[in-house]
Amino acid sequence: MPARAPARLLPRATLLALLTGLPGCRSGDPSLTGCGADSCSATDTTTDMSTETSTTGPGLCGNAVVDPGETCDDGEDCGDGVCNSDEYTGEKHCNATCNGLYPEWCGDKAMQATETCDAGGNTLTCDADCTSVECGDGILNPSAGETCDDGVDNSDAYDDTPDQLACNTACTGTAPHCGDGVCQESHEGTTCADCTCGDGIVSAPETCDDAMATPTCDADCTPVECGDGHHNPAAGEACDDGNMLDDDACRNDCTRCGDGILQPGEECDDGNVIDEDACSNDCIKPRLVFVTSSDFKGNLGGLAGADMKCAMAGMTADPNLPAAAWRAWLSDDTGSPSTRFDTAFSGWYRLVDGTPIAKGWSDLTDGNLAAAIDLTENGLNPADPLNAWSNTTAAGAMVGNEHCNNWSNSMLAPKGRIGDATATNTDWADLNDAGLNPFSCGTSLHLYCFQHTP
Template identity: 35%
Template sequence: MRQEPLHLARIAVVPTLLVVLLALSLPSCLEPTSVECASGRVCPAGQRCSANGDSCLKTDCGDGIVQATEACDDGNAINGDGCSSDCRSNESCGNNIVDVVSTASGTKTEACDDGNTRDGDGCSADCLSNEFCGNGLVDTKVGETCDDGNKESNDGCSGDCLSNELCGNNYTDRSKGEVCDDGNNDSNDGCRGDCKSDERCGNSIVDVSVGEVCDDGNNEAGDGCSANCKSNEKCGNGTVDISVGEICDDSNQQDGDACSANCKGPGVACGNGKLDPTEQCDDGNGISTDDCSNDCKVTFCGDGNVDSTSLRQEKCDPKNDPNCNLNCTISACGDGIVNTRAGEVCDDGNNLPCGTCNSSCKQWQDLKPAKGSIINLPRDALNDGEKIFIHDGQKSVTFEFNKDDKGCSDNTRCVDIRNRPQPDEVADALAGEIRYSSLDIEVTSVRWNVINLENDAAGSGGNKPITDTVDHDLFATEGMAGGSGEGCGEGISCRLDSDCKSGLDCENGRCTD
């Protein structure tokens, strides 16, 4: 028998063995296997265990490692625990993601998320309201006083959500029949207590509270209602209605007294031009609106008659008219005369919001400027580019912190704190920029890290909050607040120097430089 060389025999064996080994190992290389988690959960092939071992993952979300595309990763793939199931949101308001989160205590559904936690910009600070009328939420920051879930009026909330449709709320609800609303339920102030009349003669409503006895919808005399609505133009009503031919009216229709029964002339000797012993005067006529009345008595302001043809040319008479001043001029807020019977408690010579008396002459007011403060932090507690917004009531200025050599944004006052590490140094830098800005606000003091501010002008117009983008809880602002009243400007009527703005005096009834 012929024997093959040993090396040839080995060559023949190798391919066979290789085929066998490949056959044994091929399935394990080509078929993926399942994975058992630490919790005992078994994840199918192609998936892996979450960091807490309670769930299986198809992506990196839930592995406990925050990847470049993730906002968070808490080691699981569930919502409602501060990290969404897709790891894209930390489930907080202001992250620019609208989160709908279900938890054991209920469901929190954000209505919006605009990337901040400020009110009044179309998304509320808690992200639960998109701040539009009709959403069922009362968004006071955008001026709403009610919101009943619709935009219909006459149901207790106006269609624009600005009124609860009650008379006296300073909002005229036309759908409820209001023609005026001056913020109270008092009559005799230009708006009747039920808001259904503006108390003017000629509106077809008889406003007894202002002395009307008739109102025929116009201001014409001789048609049964006088032009001022104070007379029904009938003889015997005590008012001389010249428009219907009366020359006297002694409140009766009898002859034998000072006025005839038809009010067309004197009843007896009064008016004959001769002064009788019982007469104070006799000017030869029966007109009661001149200096001698139709009963031959000297007329005077306060006698109960409007002596419009007298030398005084009275506009009214205070005896029967509470809206008449003691000099027989019609009371008006701003005339410089305090008419307490007309409800005035003060009158600074104008009916504007400025001065020591408010615009309705119903209340004294203090003139105070708005004040505020800013508590600063060390430079290292601040971020480059963080901003502070200050408003003086007329204009706003933005201040931006600069910690590097890149400078600041356009249209901002750059607060350079590169070489100012201490909080008092930061305060000095910011105070300097405020002083040199266009704001009408004075830096009254800088005490260590606290800047105190005061508006240059008195008035509630300066009550504008200081806002900022500083991301640190200890950085704080207060005000501007506390401003009240307003000093009157040059040329505006006044009674006292204190009615005028700083630097102006009240001279000849006008605020003057």
């Protein structure tokens, strides 16, 4: 309702004019002058109060002062546009008589006809202005997950003015820009850190970015995966060659020989790159080779009997190996090293003092040894004659039928072919000397003994 003007004292002239028409105005009244038949005037004995304003009375509601008898007064010039009123305005305001607040406003937790909700403030579903939550209404509601709301200015367009970034259309952050942690390739290049792997910011197409190789993230900002070609020691990869070959230097589970960890399929792993030591660079233990300190005539008991003689001597060479671990380098009609030995072996053959002879079966049988097989199971040189029964080519095959009747005859007449324990060429297996080879089965000679199993 419009405010009523405050009461004021009337000017003296006006008061005298009114008094002349009032009963009791008599001439001769000491308080009046100019009293005549039709008029009189009062003598002004007080100070002129024509400019003073009264501060009391019910007509003062609306002067923005809580006067006596009032409990509130919004006044006429309200900054929020809500003055004394008996109408719903949405704001909390004084009523038209200044004796209390108008009972209905947004925030009183009682939904009015013009409100869509009223929770007394921001909630997950209701804004503080009693309207439903809506990104883009210009009302920031953190309770509903909004971090900003610029109203109609919300935008998802790339913004290259970082000091004036608009709110995005989801009200969850600013518009796309350099520094938002996402590489916008159509707008940003390597000058924007968002587009750099190793900056610690996960930005598309990155799926991780730990700024270094970690147990879960490769240095190229991709998840750890064995076979991706990115060696990640932090993730336990000993290697990663990026191929599907399981028999090369790096296995398909990203383990390799030489990492110092014994993996399935490894006989050993000493973690070094010394190939000829107790563990080769293929993680294969070496196998022992010796010539027996004892010598035997041609009745060896066949190949099996010769193997047992190697087994007996082998207990000295390595007491931890079983008897079945040994084979004699010997051929007859029943077999030869090429049929009885582990031809897939690729580790080192070594003498009992560690001297390498050959690496693997293929090297052993190529016609040249790295050193002569001239040490016994005791690590000593054998006694003369320095020859061993063989009837085997350097390639591991049977030479012929000169094998002392399948190594069962010790008579002088039968012959058996022999090798030279001092030779490193093919003579080590089959001596190229027609005057000495073959030799009488009644002669006592040594045996070559090879470790057959790990």
